[in-house]
Amino acid sequence: MSFKAAEILLIEDSPGDVRLTQEALEAGKVKNHLSVVGDGVKAMAYLRQQGKYAAACRPDLILLDLNLPRKDGREVLAEIKADERLKRIPVVVMTTSDAEEDVLKTYGLHANCYITKPVDFESFIAVVKAIDEFWFSVVRLVAND
Amino acid sequence: MINRAMNILLVEDNPADARLVQEMLAEANGLAPHLERADRLSQALTRLRQGGIDVVLLDLSLPDSHGLDTLRRLRAGAPEVTVIGLTGHHDESAAIAAVEAGAEDYLVKGRFDREVLTRALRYAMARQRAEAALTRERDLLSTFMDNVPDLIYFKDAASRFLRVNRAQAEVLGVDPEEAVGKTDFDFFTPEHAQAAYADEQQIIRTGRPIVGKLERIRTASGKFLWVSTTKVARRDSSGQIVGTFGVTRDISEARRAQGELEQFFMLAQDMLCIAGFDGYVKRISPVCEKIFGYTPEEVQAQPFLTFVHPEEHPKWLAELQKLSAGGVTHEFESRARCRDGSYKWILWNAAADLGEGLIYASGRDITERKEAELASQALLASIVQSSEDAIIGKDLDGRIVSWNKGAERIYGYTAEEVLGKPISILMPSGRAEELAQIMARLKRGEAIPAHEADRMAKGGKRLSVSVSISPLRDADGRVTGASAIARDITEQKRAEAALQRNISFVKLLQRVAMAANQATSVKEAIQQCLELICAHIGCPIGHACLLAADPAAGLSPTTLWHLDPGASFETFRRSVEAGDSLLAASLVASVRNTGRPVWAADTESDVHFQGAVLARRCGIRSGFCFPVLAGTEVVGVLAFFSTALLERDDACLEVMAHVGTQIGRVVERQRAEDAIRKLNEDLDRRVRDRTAELEAINKELEAFTYSVSHDLRAPLRHIDGFSKILMDEYTPRLPPEAQKYLERVRLGAQHMGRLVDDLLRLARVGRQGLALADTSLDALVHDVIQNLQGEASGRQVEWKVGCLPRVTCDPALIKQVFQNLLSNALKYTRTRPQAVIEVNCASGDGEDIFVVRDNGVGFDMKYADKLYGVFQRLHRSEDFEGTGVGLAIVQRIIHKHGGRVWAEAEPDKGAAFFFTLGPWEGA
Incomplete structure (x- = not known):
């Protein structure tokens, strides 16, 4: 089986986390193409292919950090789920916070998955790999049937 | 009578005969x-039945009757009228028959x-009248004879009864007619009949009557x-004695009656006495x-006053x-001397x-x-x-006797x-009316x-007495005076009044206490007390002054009043509330200064009334006031x-x-409540x-x-992540020493x-509420x-793992508890070749006690108090x-459930952690 590289949009403001996520994804089995935007405004522009993102690809999976400058992750999630064209894109909410409020609000906005970024890098790789495999092996196969 | 017109009825059927009679009568003189x-x-x-006819000229031969029968029938129809028969025959026997038949x-x-x-008419009329008169006389005599109660008889010369009246006949036991021809011998005893016969013959012989002779006769019954009996001679018209007449x-x-009277006189136990005014x-x-x-003869022999007690002669x-x-002498009591000299x-x-x-x-004796x-x-x-009561006699003029x-x-x-x-000296002045009424009654x-x-x-001292008065009468029942019985009840009345007063004060105090207890405010309590006291004393005005909100301002008039209706009272109220009343101000000042009640009893002399012109004008003549004391503060x-x-009344002031x-206590209470x-x-x-x-x-x-x-986790993650990347990607260039340090950095x-993470978890347990659910601890622990x-x-x-119950708890949190305790147990048994970890539940003191025990x-128990402190550790982290x-998380969760947690341990001998859950456990 040969797959087209999975298109992933990482919405993350922390360069360190971007780097670590890239590392983790590279350690994974699935071929992917990662695009990164640093805040919520840019993220929505990207998804709606506006401005400089007019040529942007529609992502297969969105990794969303909740704590973003300008427009935060909750708003972004809400807009995605309210947008007929975007709402079907799976969104994995990644955050350093496992505060209860975040959890509840996020689920209320229909995030597809929620994970807390662990401090331990091996754990982080394991988490990213698990997402990676779940969404691109299991889900897409089902979608392609 | 002769001059009166004679009314004649001619009964004649022959007109010619009738006419003849008519003509004869027309010529009659004086008729x-x-x-x-x-x-x-x-x-x-x-x-004839219509009356008015004096004489009937009756023809005996008529068309409807004939002969003597005609006469008889007419007589039967009209017995009184005079009848002259007319006939055609000259017959002597017929004439006699006619007369016998009533003509x-x-x-x-x-x-x-x-x-x-x-002539015939005249004679007939005269005869008829004479007969009528005779009959009347006879009837009168008979009536008299038959109705007189006396016995009357007429006897002939041989003492034979000629006639007896009804009374006589009754005694004889026969009808009056039956007695005729009989003699006394037929009715009485021979002795009596003989005596009567002798008497009657004597009367006949001598012509002298026997008058009122007493006899005893026995009647037929x-x-x-x-x-x-009185008997007289009976004479004929010639004066010859022909018999007797008796009554x-x-x-x-x-x-x-006479006999009884005599007996009475002889036998009566009371003395009966007939005396003369001559003194005998x-x-x-x-x-x-x-x-x-004394015998009657002895009494009659001397003037009767001789026997009367000398003291009583005037009375007699x-x-x-x-x-x-x-x-009339009525119940005249007197002493009489007896033969033995004593008196009766x-x-x-x-x-x-x-x-x-x-x-x-x-x-009577x-x-x-x-x-x-x-x-x-x-x-x-x-x-x-000797009576304790006053017993006083007085006459009808009210004088003491x-x-x-x-x-x-x-x-x-x-x-x-x-x-x-006069009895009036015992009466207080102004009681003339009362006395007059008593005397009248x-x-x-x-x-x-x-x-x-x-x-x-005496001396004017007033007394209360209980008195009853009765009229006194003389022997004839006339009221001659009165007797009064009086008992001194002054003390009793005073004691009663004092008692009544005390009772009324006690009642007043009770009501005041009740009002004070039930009042929700000082003002309400005071208002009620004003009403109660005014009603009790009979005061028209009651008022209260109270400390103002600012105590420095002192006592000031309130708007709390009891006020009877009246314009002058209204004026007084306004002046008091405006602070213009000298009387009120002066009284209040006195009470405030002394802390004692004050009585202003006398308008004239009392100091509080000085200058109190307005109060006097309003009709106020006395007053009193008292302090409301909170402790000693007015x-x-x-x-x-x-x-x-x-009048000044100290008992009242005390009350x-x-x-x-009492009101002061309400004030204190309100103050306390305010505080x-x-x-x-x-x-x-x-x-x-x-x-x-x-x-x-x-x-x-x-x-x-x-x-x-x-914010803290991100840098840590970066430190760890990039250390890892550094180690992975730059391994060949890093000396082993550096790699080891990087490893340390990562740890x-x-x-x-x-x-x-743990701190965050601890904080979250503190913040979040319990989501209670029926939970199987058994499943949870496994x-x-x-x-x-x-x-x-x-x-x-x-x-x-022992038998664990189902309990009501927050399953997520209790899971955390077991997670931490079992994780600890696992950790601290690491040095043991065989770890033994026990989870159990024991019931004790009405609650379940859970235990997690390890070997x-x-x-050391001396550090037990540090077990639950955050970041407190009893072991080196190297070990x-x-x-x-x-x-700390365990303790916080258990406490949130209302339970307790404690531990028992000994170094190297294992540890046991106990906890209970809250009161809803098992619910």
Whole structure:
């Protein structure tokens, strides 16, 4: 089986986390193409292919950090789920916070998955790999049937 | 009569004969007849029934009747009228027959002329009248004879009854007719009949009557009668004695009465006495001998006054005087001397026959009764004298006539001082009306039952007495005076009044206490007290002054009043409230300065009334006021005013002082309540402030937690992540020493990450609420053990899980508890070749106690208090890794459930952690 590289949009403001996520994804089995935007405004522009993102690809999976400058992750999630064209894109909410409020609000906005970024890098790789495999092996196969 | 027109009815069917008679009568002199005619007998009878006809000229031969029958029928129809028969025959026998049949006369037609007819008419009329008169006389005699009660008879010369009246016949036992021809021998005993016969023959011989002879006869019915008989000679028209006439009167009743009277006189136990105004007894019944020892003859031999007690002679003379004037002696008591010289009491009743000059008297020996009476009178007198009660006699003019020791003691006057004085000296002045009424009632004979009255003792001292007054009567029943019995009840009344007063004060205090207890405010309590006291004392005005809100301003008038209706009271109220009343201000000042009640009893002399012109103008004449005391502080004054002169009353003031204290307690209570309310308000405010503060802190803490979780974890993650990348990607260029340090950096970052996570978890347990659910602890514990299998891998671990109940708890949190405890147990048994970890539940003291026990390294109990402190660790992290937060989380969760947690351990001997869950456990 040969797959087209999975298109992933990482919405993350922390360069360190971007780097670590890239590392983790590279350690994974699935071929992917990662695009990164640093805040919520840019993220929505990207998804709606506006401005400089007019040529942007529609992502297969969105990794969303909740704590973003300008427009935060909750708003972004809400807009995605309210947008007929975007709402079907799976969104994995990644955050350093496992505060209860975040959890509840996020689920209320229909995030597809929620994970807390662990401090331990091996754990982080394991988490990213698990997402990676779940969404691109299991889900897409089902979608392609 | 002769001159009157004679009404003649001619009964004649022959017109020619009728005409002839008519003509004859027309010529008759002095007769002036009025003639009517009938030609039938029936017609004649009809006319006769109408009356007015004196004579009938009757033709015996008529068309409807014939002969003598005609005459008989007419007689039957008209018995009174005079009839003269007319006939055609000259027949002597017919004429006689006609007269016998009832005709007065008889005329033959054709043989009489005017003269004969006129005479016949006249004679017939005269005869008829004479007969009528005779009949009347006979009837009168018969009526008299038959109705007179006396026995009357007529006898012939041979003493044979010619006629007897009905009364005589009854005695004889026959009808009056049957007696005729019989003699006394036929009816009476031979002795009586012979005596009567002799008497009658003597009368016939001598012509002298026997008058009123007393005889005893036996009647036909067997009754004996006493009779009085009078017999006289009966003579014919020539004066020759032809028999006797007798009248006999029954005198049995009179004789019996006479006999009884005599018996009565002889046998009566009372003395019966007939005396003359000459002073001698004419006759006295023999019982006098039994009473006096004198025979009647001895009594009659001397003037009766000889026997009368000398002291009583005047009384006797007065009584005789009265009798001689036609009076009656009624129950006249007098002493009479006996033969032995002693005296006996005799009760006399007498009346006089002034015509005879005699006194008829009866006397009864009442000596015994009289002596008893005198003895009891003496006793009574001694009782009256020694009585504690005043017993006072007075006459109808209201003058005192008797006065006993009791009266002397009660009223203070001696008998000598008051006898003859008017009873009014015992009455307070102005009671003339009362006295007059009493006297009027007594004069009417009314008794005045016991009643309370005011009286005055010597020296003007006022007394209350209970007095009853009865009229006194003389022997004739006339009211002559009155006796009053009086008891001094002054003390009793005073004690009663004092008692009533005390009771009323107690009641007032009770009501005041109740009002004070139930009042929700001082003003309400005061208002009620004003009403109660005004009603009690009878004051029209009650008012309260109270400390103003600012105590420095002192007492000021309130708007709390009791005010009877009245314009002047309204004026007074306005002046007090405006602070213009000198009286009120002065009284209040007095009370405030002394702390004692004040009484302003007298408008004229009381200092508080000085200058109080307005109050006086408003009609206020007295007043009193008392303090409302909170402890010793005068916090108010209650003032009462009256239009009457209220006398100073210390008992009342004492009660008022109590009232003041009661109200003072209400003031104190309200003050305390105010203080508590203020405290509460302060507290509330402080709690609110504190809560707000805490909420702010909580928010800060949350923000802190959030930033810790977010901001601290990110750098740690970067430290760890990039250290890893550094180690992976630059391994060849890094000396082994550097690689080891990087490893250290990573371990540090990871440990700090766990610390941060645990802290966040601890904070979250504190914040979130309990989501209680029915939970199977058994399943929950097995779940936890399952999760720990990874950590336990490669070790010898024996899990001993007992029977665990279902409980109500927050399953996620309790799972955390077991997670931490079992994880600890697993960790601290690591050094043991065989780890034994036990989970169990024991019931004790009504609650379930859960235990997690291990055979690990244990700890020293002296550090037990540090077990639950955050970051507190009893072991070196080199020996046992850990953050020191796990047990703190356990404790927080258990406490949140309302349970307790504790531990038992010994170094190297293992540890046991116990906990209970809250009161809802098992619910």
